[in-house]
Amino acid sequence: MLGIHGSPRQGGNTELLLQEFLRGCRDASAEVEVEEVFLRKLKISPCLEIYACQKDGQCPIKDDMKPLYGKLLEADILAVASPIFFYAVSAHLKAMIDRCQALWARKYLLNQAVSPGRTGRKGVFLAVGGSKGAKNFDGALLTMKYFFDALDRTFDRSLLYKGVDAKGEIWRHPTAMAEAYALGKKIVEENAE
Ligand SMILES: Cc1cc2nc3c(=O)[nH]c(=O)nc-3n(C[C@H](O)[C@H](O)[C@H](O)COP(=O)(O)O)c2cc1C
Numbered sequence: 001m002l003g004i005h006g007s008p009r010q011g012g013n014t015e016l017l018l019q020e021f022l023r024g025c026r027d028a029s030a031e032v033e034v035e036e037v038f039l040r041k042l043k044i045s046p047c048l049e050i051y052a053c054q055k056d057g058q059c060p061i062k063d064d065m066k067p068l069y070g071k072l073l074e075a076d077i078l079a080v081a082s083p084i085f086f087y088a089v090s091a092h093l094k095a096m097i098d099r100c101q102a103l104w105a106r107k108y109l110l111n112q113a114v115s116p117g118r119t120g121r122k123g124v125f126l127a128v129g130g131s132k133g134a135k136n137f138d139g140a141l142l143t144m145k146y147f148f149d150a151l152d153r154t155f156d157r158s159l160l161y162k163g164v165d166a167k168g169e170i171w172r173h174p175t176a177m178a179e180a181y182a183l184g185k186k187i188v189e190e191n192a193e
Pocket residue numbers: 007008009011012013014015082083084085086087088128129130131132133136162163164165166167168
């Protein structure tokens with residue numbers, strides 16, 4: 001189980017939400033290994049369009065993305081949390097996603113299995129937006145759909161909350177934290193079946 005925190009805000013709404021999801025995962029099974037990555041603490045360059053990855057599926061940029069590729073591919077469940085920024089995911093998360101063009105190239109240009117021998121791996125997306133716009137999550141959901149596809153993951157489920165803006169306000173949402181905990185628990189139990 002890998003949890004990716006995409007917000008620049010420490011202790012913010014998506015961080016709290018993902019941590020509650022991960023608490024559910026841990027409570028479902030003592031055996032589940034949970035790793036958390038805070039993108040705000042890492043140095044990840046945007047994609048520089050060098051296109052070297054088209055030749056060998058490897059990104060030549062040497063930064064904190066290097067050890068993340070393996071983790072993104074190997075985790076049975078990948079849970080990604082992001083605030084909505086201008087109807088999209090955060091820049092921290094988008095930089096990481098764009099660097100996964102190397103995995104897209106492996107899959108679609110080089111016809112390589114991105115994670116040989118592993119099937120049924122899941123992706124979950126948790127997002128929070130401050131406004132109440134009807135299309136608040138459309139942009140981010142499209143991005144996440146194609147991101148999980150590049151990783152050969154099933155986009156299993158998402159939890160999306162709007163109208164939650166101030167730091168920590170997610171705790172005052174009537175259902176969000178309970179739903180995140182329940183989903184974490186459920187997804188680990190389903191994976192064990
Ligand atoms: C740069 C920026 C852009 C934002 N754009 C949107 C937006 O398009 N739609 C929205 O609903 N909220 C928007 N927000 C509000 C955040 O999504 C909201 O405060 C959220 O709760 C932050 O989550 P976090 O605490 O995990 O970072 C924006 C906030 C910032 C700082």
